[in-house]
Amino acid sequence: MLNTFATRALIKLELARALRNRKFLFFSVIYPSALFLLIAGNADSKTKIDGTGLTLPTYMMVSMASFGALTAVLMGNSERIAKERESGWVRQLRLTTLPGRGYVLAKTASAAVVSLPSIIIVFVVAAAVKDVRLDAWQWLALTGAIWAGSLVFAALGVAIGYLASGDAVRPITMITYFGLSMLGGLWMPTTTFPQWLQDIAKWLPTHAYAALGRSIEQSQTPAAQDIAILAVFFVLFAGGAAWLYRKDTLKA
Numbered sequence: 001m002l003n004t005f006a007t008r009a010l011i012k013l014e015l016a017r018a019l020r021n022r023k024f025l026f027f028s029v030i031y032p033s034a035l036f037l038l039i040a041g042n043a044d045s046k047t048k049i050d051g052t053g054l055t056l057p058t059y060m061m062v063s064m065a066s067f068g069a070l071t072a073v074l075m076g077n078s079e080r081i082a083k084e085r086e087s088g089w090v091r092q093l094r095l096t097t098l099p100g101r102g103y104v105l106a107k108t109a110s111a112a113v114v115s116l117p118s119i120i121i122v123f124v125v126a127a128a129v130k131d132v133r134l135d136a137w138q139w140l141a142l143t144g145a146i147w148a149g150s151l152v153f154a155a156l157g158v159a160i161g162y163l164a165s166g167d168a169v170r171p172i173t174m175i176t177y178f179g180l181s182m183l184g185g186l187w188m189p190t191t192t193f194p195q196w197l198q199d200i201a202k203w204l205p206t207h208a209y210a211a212l213g214r215s216i217e218q219s220q221t222p223a224a225q226d227i228a229i230l231a232v233f234f235v236l237f238a239g240g241a242a243w244l245y246r247k248d249t250l251k252a
Contacts, residue, residue: 028076029118032068033125036060039187045131051191053218057130061122062213063186065146068118070186070206073111073154074177081107081161082169085248108154115150119143138216145212145222152205152230155237162244180206205233 043056052059123139126132134142156176164172181187183197184206190198201207208226215222 028068028072028114029121032064032071032118033121035067035187036064036122036125037129039064040126040130043130049189049191052189052214054214057126057132058217059189059214061126061130061132062142062146062210062217065119065122065142066149066206066210066213067181067186068122069115069146069150070153070177070181070209072115072118073108073150074157074160075173076111076114077107077154077157078160078164078173079169081158082164082166085162086166107158108151111154111157112147112150116143116147119146134217138219141216142213145216146209149209149212149230152209152234152237155234155241159237159241159244162241162248180204183207184210186210203229205230 040057040060045055045057048055049059120143123132123142157173160169160173160176183201184190184204185193185201186206190201190207193201208229211226212222212230215226
C-alpha cells in the first residue's frame with residue numbers, strides 16, 4: 001500500500017516538473033511540428049517517394065511524430081536521471097518506501113504524457129497544412145503505435161541516465177539521439193541512402209519504429225521483422241536499465 005502511494009506521489013511530481021520545463025516542452029512538442037513544416041512545407045500531396053508508396057507529407061508526418069516521442073522519452077529521462085543521481089535525490093528516494101520499479105515507472109509515465117501531445121500536434125499540423133487524410137482507425141492506430149513504441153526509447157533513456165555522469169550524459173544522449181534519428185530514417189527517407197547504409201538502417205530500432213506507422217498509413221499489417229526488432233531492443237534496453245539501477249544501488 002505504501003509502495004503504491006509513494007509511486008503515485010512521485011509520478012505526480014514528475015508530471016508537474018515535466019510540464020513546468022518550457023525548454024523541454026518546446027523541443028519535444030513544438031520542435032517536431034516545426035521540422036515537419038520545414039521539410040514537407042513545399043512538397044505536394046500527390047508525388048510519392050520512390051520505394052515507399054507514400055507522399056513526402058505522409059511519410060514525414062510519421063517520422064516527425066516518432067521523432068517527437070523519441071525526444072520526450074529519451075532526452076527527458078537520461079539527463080534528469082543523471083543529474084538526480086549526482087544531486088543525491090535518487091539516494092534520498094531509496095530511503096523511502098518507493099520501490100526501484102516505481103522510480104522507473106514515474107520517469108516513463110512523465111515522459112509518455114509529454115510525448116502524446118507531440119504526436120497529436122504533428123498529426124494536426126499535417127492534416128491542416130498539408131491536407132493529409134486518413135481513416136479514423138488509422139489515426140487512432142498511428143497514435144497508439146507511436147506512443148507505445150516510444151517505451152523502447154524510454155528504457156534506453158533510463159539506461160543512459162544510470163550509465164553516464166552528469167557531465168557526460170548530454171553528449172552521450174545527443175550522439176545517440178541524432179544518430180538513431182538520422183540513420184533510422186526519421187529525417188529523410190532511407191531510400192536516399194547508399195545501399196550499404198540502408199542495410200544497416202533496417203536493423204535500427206528507430207527504422208522499425210517509424211515503419212510501424214508507415215504500414216498503418218498504407219493499411220498494411222506491420223512487418224514481423226520490425227515488431228521483433230523493437231521487442232528485442234526493448235528487452236535489451238530495459239534489461240540494461242535494470243542492471244545499471246541495481247549496480248548504482250549497490251554503490252550507494
